[in-house]
Amino acid sequence: MKKFIKNIEVSKALALGDLVDYQEGKVISLTLAQNPSLSVTLFAFAEGEGISTHSASGDAMVYIFDGEAEITIGEEQVLAKTGEVVIMPANIPHGLEAIKNFKMLLVVVKE
Numbered sequence: 001m002k003k004f005i006k007n008i009e010v011s012k013a014l015a016l017g018d019l020v021d022y023q024e025g026k027v028i029s030l031t032l033a034q035n036p037s038l039s040v041t042l043f044a045f046a047e048g049e050g051i052s053t054h055s056a057s058g059d060a061m062v063y064i065f066d067g068e069a070e071i072t073i074g075e076e077q078v079l080a081k082t083g084e085v086v087i088m089p090a091n092i093p094h095g096l097e098a099i100k101n102f103k104m105l106l107v108v109v110k111e
Contacts, residue, residue, distance in 0.1 A: 005033050017066050020044040022101050039108045045069070050097035058110030060088040067102025
């Protein structure tokens with residue numbers, strides 16, 4: 001049987017935040033799904049870590065499920081906290097930095 005979602009137990013209730021752990025000075029990621037039109041990845045960012053400005057060919061949605069991040073989208077800066085979601089439109093430069101340790105679920109949807 002083909003699996004579309006990987007790196008996570010199936011048929012079980014899990015705490016999303018327990019699937020990735022903070023590591024000082026690092027960004028930790030766990031890919032759950034990836035194909036030409038969709039990617040789903042969990043991240044844990046140590047305070048002060050980030051992802052440099054880049055563009056993506058699809059819309060990117062981040063759901064912050066722990067902590068706080070500053071997200072730059074084009075010329076705008078957004079402060080995102082636990083429980084909030086931010087959409088970064090396709091082909092617009094964006095990046096982020098951990099203001100505090102934070103964890104996020106990233107979903108990128110492409111054509």
